Amino acid sequence: MPPQGESTGIAIEDGVLLARILGRCATRSVEQLFSDFEAVRRSDIERHYKDAEKMSKMVSSKPPGVRGLIMDLITMVFMFVKKMQGTDHFKGDVRSIELPA
Numbered sequence: 272m273p274p275q276g277e278s279t280g281i282a283i284e285d286g287v288l289l290a291r292i293l294g295r296c297a298t299r300s301v302e303q304l305f306s307d308f309e310a311v312r313r314s315d316i317e318r319h320y321k322d323a324e325k326m327s328k329m330v331s332s333k334p335p336g337v338r339g340l341i342m343d344l345i346t347m348v349f350m351f352v353k354k355m356q357g358t359d360h361f362k363g364d365v366r367s368i369e370l371p372a
Contacts, residue, residue, distance in 0.1 A: 281319055288312060288368065291366065292304055292308050292311075307371045310371050
């Protein structure tokens with residue numbers, strides 16, 4: 272994942288969720304355990320990755336001068352919109368996500 276502030280939180284959530292899933296090792300194979308992790312987490316991670324990738328490209332391709340200032344403004348608006356759209360992400364708790372049966 273491109274380095275963004277939320278990447279650290281996502282990594283911690285992944286660790287907690289993975290530990291919870293691996294705790295079911297007595298009743299599931301290793302393949303099932305990792306399949307469970309993918310089923311629970313893949314869509315969230317893909318969404319966050321796309322957002323982080325867009326932001327990384329916007330920041331790294333900033334032109335000089337007035338165009339750069341306009342790009343800064345666009346980046347600030349983008350970040351504000353993403354924050355408004357994603358305000359509930361960290362309200363969830365991976366300890367309470369329902370795991371596959």
